[in-house]
Amino acid sequence: MSTQLENARAEEKRISEKTAADKELRSQRPVFHFASPAGWINDPNGFSFFKGTCHLFFQYHPYGIHWGPMHWGHATTNDFISWQNEPAVLAPDTEADDKGCFSGTAVEADGKHIIAYTGVSEKDGTNVQNQCIAVGDGKTYMKFSCNPVITADDIPFEYDVRDFRDPKLWYENGIYYLAAVLKAADKSGALVLFSSLNLEKWTFVSTIDASRGGLGKMWECPDIFKLGGHDIILLSLQGIAADRKGYFHNGNNSVYMSGIIEPDTRTFIRSLRPENGLDAALLDYGIDFYAPETTLAPDGRRIMIAWMHNWEAYSTPDEYVWSGMMTVPRELVFKDGWLYQNPVREIADYYGQKNSGKRCTLSGRSTYQGVSGRHLDLSIRMRESDNACARSITIKFAADETHCVLLAYNFSAHTLTFDRTFCGYCHDILSVRTMNIPRDESGVIELRCLLDTCSLEVFINGGKYAFTNTFYSPQNADNIIFESDGTVIFDYACCRIKRKK
Incomplete structure (x- = not known):
């Protein structure tokens, strides 16, 4: 050697x-x-x-x-x-x-x-x-x-x-x-x-x-x-x-x-x-x-x-x-x-606590049972027919009073935006990225979000598109907050992910 x-x-x-x-x-x-x-x-x-x-x-x-x-x-x-x-x-x-x-x-x-x-x-x-x-x-x-x-x-x-x-x-x-x-x-x-x-x-x-x-x-x-x-x-x-x-x-x-x-x-x-x-x-x-x-x-x-x-x-x-x-x-x-x-399907072997909700109505700001922390697999499903009057839904990950990472879907523009401006960086780097999501003929928007300490990977509409971003925030910033502009109706399923012992 x-x-x-x-x-x-x-x-x-x-x-x-x-x-x-x-x-x-x-x-x-x-x-x-x-x-x-x-x-x-x-x-x-x-x-x-x-x-x-x-x-x-x-x-x-x-x-x-x-x-x-x-x-x-x-x-x-x-x-x-x-x-x-x-x-x-x-x-x-x-x-x-x-x-x-x-x-x-x-x-x-x-x-x-x-x-x-x-x-x-x-x-x-x-x-x-x-x-x-x-x-x-x-x-x-x-x-x-x-x-x-x-x-x-x-x-x-x-x-x-x-x-x-x-x-x-x-x-x-x-x-x-x-x-x-x-x-x-x-x-x-x-x-x-x-x-x-x-x-x-x-x-x-x-x-x-x-x-x-x-x-x-x-x-x-x-x-x-x-x-x-x-x-x-x-x-x-x-x-x-x-x-x-x-x-x-x-x-x-x-x-x-x-x-x-x-x-x-x-x-x-x-x-x-x-x-x-x-x-x-x-x-x-x-x-x-x-x-x-x-x-x-x-x-x-x-x-x-x-x-x-x-x-x-x-x-x-x-x-x-x-x-x-x-x-x-x-x-x-x-x-x-x-x-x-x-x-990979093996990730399901690491699931812990599971929570879900059907036809949740969001007007303004809310949190949901079991949807918090920094290690989870969160799926959001929205129907355009339910949200014809909604403008946007924003999910704030890794949030506390000072910090957050934003993931926002705009219903009229059909865009998804990631924003890490307030994650805690003290230097100026590229922090915002927006992608277009062409309207799916099914009229459904699905966002599967993998959150792990300092990364957020989003898989859209069954994996047709992917949207991967990192951030570095204090570990005690672990709230997840939902906000809407207009009334948004959605389903969610959340699985916490844990290390195997």
Whole structure:
């Protein structure tokens, strides 16, 4: 084991022990989401199954709560909700990756757990990105001595060597495939494909797809999989400008595309998305969602997880010893042209007290029995026919006399707004995000809200849309208050969520 990896493991152990011994530090952490054990995390990496256990790796800097030289942290789970922290597995400790071990994926093949990652190194005064391989047993991973295995020499056209990263690895019919993103000569993103028989020598196959200036300035974190008879590609886009219809927001956006990868040319033909009539649509409309990655569970479910944070709206309190968490893992279903996403069903195993109400009438301000706290699964169902004269309903989460986080639905504009302005931040960051919700032909609006210490994930109309945002409020701000402009009639069901002992 290298000194760098040994030091990283010692630091994460030190911080984890400090947290375990301090009640206040423990109270800051989420109950049913994976969060950094120590220091900074960002992209999920290597989300995969190996010998029946689900593994999650992640971009990791255990030495502080801001981004630094990238390592790979590691955790495992048997149910997607409770996570076991494992020792870090990769550190920037070789000539191929001494500037960082960037994002990648993992696959089980031939009895081995194989990691593909981006190694960053310096060449002629420039940090260049190449693709590397490591192989392990679920605990310890050894990097190939021949790393990097894919470099500029393997790409038959010019591109920016500073931007070639995030390999997606899979094994199919005895052949390894690796897809990675790069910044092409036109200064926009492209997704390129390679194949190999032995993981060491790789051959360029095709450019699967390219932005050509149409989808941001750079692509990141690709994922490719089949779902519901369609090929699905996930991408995280940099350098997007917001459009007036609300289909995209400024900065980084995570999107999906559906279509077909032509088997002969290995190129992707995009289909139009029903959400917006375009050939790419947002996966999540909130502030804090980036770099999603999926895995195929042994029972056939396609499960997605993402970094629940925002590069351009850093909000971790200075006194925290950790920064960054992941979304709740989400089951993906592609049905009738829509990509639905909902929390994994295992979350129901963590339900405690349950409360519900039918045809509740709200005029002004009210609270409801059992609807309080910072860890719950709350569903709200409203019929447009019942609320023709209502203007809006607002739910104040994490509320006390000073603090609150707002979630507001406007009946006439068909918009949902999140506002963390009064959550307790003492610095100016992006705090408000509004999304459009096209009217559903059923005339029903359903909001499923997962609240966990410092995050609020909302799944709309059965998972057609998702809206993910974080906030950091004092833990004793735990009231939930309903307010309306006009009279609102709704049903609710609330389940408290607790840790398993």
